[in-house]
Amino acid sequence: MTVRVGVDFGTAFTKVAIRAGADLVPVEWSEVTGDDSETGRYIVPGFVVRSPDGEYCWQRIKGSDIQGNLKLSVIEKAESDECPISTVAYLALVIRYARAFLYRNTEVGRKLAGRSLRWELNIGCPTEPHEKPEVVDMFRRIARTAWRLATRINLQESDIKAAWVADESDTGLETEPGAVPEFVAHIAGYLTSPQVKEGLHALIDIGAATLDVATFNVVLQNEQISPPRIPIFFSAVRPLGTHYLHYNRHSKLDLELSWNDAAPIESAGEFGERNGKASEDVIAVDGEFAEQIERCVTGVINGTRINSRGDPRSRAWREGLPTFITGGGSSCDLYRQATVAVEAELKLRVEKRSGSSRHFRFIELSPTFGSARRIDTGGRLTVALGLTEDAENIARVVPHRDIGPITYGTKASVDHSDLYGD
Missing domain, CATH: 3.30.420 (Nucleotidyltransferase; domain 5)
Known part of the structure; x- marks a missing residue:
């Protein structure tokens, strides 16, 4: 066995x-x-x-x-x-x-x-x-x-x-x-599911210590005989996980540096009420932290949108960017709100540049499928579950350094007379 x-x-x-x-x-x-x-x-x-x-x-x-x-x-x-x-x-x-x-x-x-x-x-x-x-x-x-x-x-x-x-x-x-x-392990179930689609994707992984952001393509191979290819465009790892959210709140509000990293994140109102602080003060402190999250996510996604080493002509910029939001902190309101703020900013940039009236939007996809669905752990076990798959068959990762500028073919115009004669 x-x-x-x-x-x-x-x-x-x-x-x-x-x-x-x-x-x-x-x-x-x-x-x-x-x-x-x-x-x-x-x-x-x-x-x-x-x-x-x-x-x-x-x-x-x-x-x-x-x-x-x-x-x-x-x-x-x-x-x-x-x-x-x-x-x-x-x-x-x-x-x-x-x-x-x-x-x-x-x-x-x-x-x-x-x-x-x-x-x-x-x-x-x-x-x-x-x-x-x-x-x-x-x-x-x-x-x-x-x-x-x-x-x-x-x-x-x-x-x-x-x-x-x-x-x-x-x-x-x-x-x-x-x-x-880790991001490949996150999407292992997705890659073998009927929901999988080719093209540009993004992943925002909110862990206890770090915030990991990555953009990548999904390229399906030979009717799924071979594992998908996953070219990585841009990625970032920053110390902006839930542990540092706790630290930011406690240090900025002059509270004792003691908390349980395994416990769910409280809202600003709940945290303020429990610690005798005005919710407005907690919201202000959280706002500064959220700005750092927004800069990290925006840097990766916007770099993919405008850099020649990314995928600036992807249809995802018009139709919506499929985005995984995962990790133990994915249910925290602060991270959700920061993601919405990034979406709003990028929507304005896309419409300003292309003149398109279509909305830029994040599509949140379920990262686990099959037997993993029966294990409800709030997203904490997504990576571990994905890592139980055969590493050779999950996907073939193509590092950023090995990706050249993506080119798209142009449709050749055909003269009417060539198709139908005189």
Whole structure:
């Protein structure tokens, strides 16, 4: 049986889903975190604990060191050969727990007994860093090292360093770990659904730590015998996720810097009432934050519209740009309002330039289909679910650097007499 583990390695939280044959299992982390709420049980915070003797675990003990920022630090140091010890240890713990969770699953566990399992592993990578080969190589090396170490009872710093240096090719995995752009994992279900259409698309992913925006084409191949091609036009990753919305509110309004990143975002009125602040003050603070979101989204989409390395002649500028709005913060009013503001601004620019009276509009598409629909987690598991698909069959990504200016053919005019004679 093929068993594919999809790890959505987030900046603030990690989510995991496993596809075992025909079964799709979202991993629950309540036994690790103690959070069994509907939104919290599918996420595990992105930090690891280092004990005084150099062992890595999740249990907080006296004298231990809690280490976070495990993802962004790796991206920043991708060109270095230095071992990202904390990140490897964290992912080894995640993988070890996820595999055990699968075996303990009441319905799926009994199907695994006596069967030979062919393990595969996919890990998500942010769109913008994915353009850099050294980042992809780093993510794959971390994934395969963590997979090997996940069999260890104890994760000692010395053992992690040794495994990193050895970098053995025999990991027990069926194939090399896949480092899949997160936006591709987001739309994996869409690409195989009847709803899929060719042409320009956009994705706005609102995570706990980052806001990821990307524009890309969907090019269907040979009656879907081959996977779709996904040329990436422009992308951006900014620290504008819900964690920083919380931080902005608390710091600007002189409140204690303490909140629960897993909880739903309150409206300005609710936040002000709970913290004894006027809703007008909260709205003003939120307005400054929303402007940063708008600039990020506008920069990516407008660059695609006017830059020759984008798709300025796409019919999407006339008929509407299909846009995915996903992530744990996608239901937050502030991000929704910022998206509407971007839509209004771009609508004016499109009409001013083309003279068209048609409205520019976002079309929100459902990013999950099939079995994923039965798992309601508010968009938090979309990437993890997409990563349980075969990485080679999701889509063939074409990086921005490999895309030349798009050209469109012109219709040749045919003389009336050529068609009908004299």
